Amino acid sequence: MNTVQDHIQPAWEAFVNRFTHFDSRLNWLYLISSIALAFFFLAVVSYRKHGSLKPFLILQEIFDRKVWFHKSALVDYQIFFFNTVILGLLIIPFFVSAMMILDGTKNQMIIWFGEPEVKEVNAFWIVVFYTVIIWLISDFSRFLLHFLLHKIPFLWRIHEVHHSAEVLTPVTQYRMHPIEMILFYFRGIFVLGIVSGVYLYYYPFVMKEEGYLMVFGVNIFRFAFLFIGSNLRHSQIPVKFPPAVEYIFISPYQHQVHHSKDQEHFDKNFGSHLAIWDWMFRSLVRSKEVEKVEYGIPDGNPHKSVLKAYFMPFRRMLKKIKNEK
Ligand SMILES: [Zn+2]
Numbered sequence: 001m002n003t004v005q006d007h008i009q010p011a012w013e014a015f016v017n018r019f020t021h022f023d024s025r026l027n028w029l030y031l032i033s034s035i036a037l038a039f040f041f042l043a044v045v046s047y048r049k050h051g052s053l054k055p056f057l058i059l060q061e062i063f064d065r066k067v068w069f070h071k072s073a074l075v076d077y078q079i080f081f082f083n084t085v086i087l088g089l090l091i092i093p094f095f096v097s098a099m100m101i102l103d104g105t106k107n108q109m110i111i112w113f114g115e116p117e118v119k120e121v122n123a124f125w126i127v128v129f130y131t132v133i134i135w136l137i138s139d140f141s142r143f144l145l146h147f148l149l150h151k152i153p154f155l156w157r158i159h160e161v162h163h164s165a166e167v168l169t170p171v172t173q174y175r176m177h178p179i180e181m182i183l184f185y186f187r188g189i190f191v192l193g194i195v196s197g198v199y200l201y202y203y204p205f206v207m208k209e210e211g212y213l214m215v216f217g218v219n220i221f222r223f224a225f226l227f228i229g230s231n232l233r234h235s236q237i238p239v240k241f242p243p244a245v246e247y248i249f250i251s252p253y254q255h256q257v258h259h260s261k262d263q264e265h266f267d268k269n270f271g272s273h274l275a276i277w278d279w280m281f282r283s284l285v286r287s288k289e290v291e292k293v294e295y296g297i298p299d300g301n302p303h304k305s306v307l308k309a310y311f312m313p314f315r316r317m318l319k320k321i322k323n324e325k
């Protein structure tokens, strides 16, 4: 029989994993690298403005109490905790895994195209190509899902929870309605499962042995994104890239613009790692086009507690249905 201990132990592990797993943005290494990058950025700004570094002022700005203890941030922490522990444990383990999708895809390919021929290949380039492809498709699928979360009214009510944040801290990344979390979870396993299944069909020996180019078990491109200030996307530090680079990669400030309550910035900068999708779909805004950003949604924050964040989207949807009748 399950004891309380049996549930608490994995719940605690799911929470700790957020800070220790290298696939999690809040991993200690990425937090340290983000603080270092923020410090460097603010030091350059300060030096240009005042001719000196002012390190204490910089630290005060990074660890601004008004931001970290803002009511909206306190709700972020609670949502993060409940989403991680409860959903990670109770819902996700029951869903299909990427391995199942991978096997299903590979078997389906065999049914459609027959057993693959064994051919001489250069394993190194196959692995490099797979690493790039999985990264590109993953990023595009993230863009697409984010785009739909904004454009489909029901999904927007769900995604609105993320946008109602009035201040941004790295934990705001996890200020997400559980339904959105599940959608992103499915996106991840489907993309990984299908792309890997196709690869495994064509290059069974390479894929089994080499996998893809990884750092600490994470795709090398994803690692670079996580290490180079991914946490600053949800922060008050306006780190920008050179204007030309912002056509290719989304800078932290470009994501902060995505959180702007100004109507002019609605439905802009959906991208996660790459800006090219926004560029292609004409939803790209570069940092130099926006002077200042105020975060939130125009009608004020309706998600002042965890319960409101979880249930308000349904209440609003029901209200809309009733009004339409
Ligand atoms: Zn959004």
Ligand SMILES: [Zn+2]
Binding pocket: 162, 173, 234, 255, 259
């Ligand atoms: Zn965000």
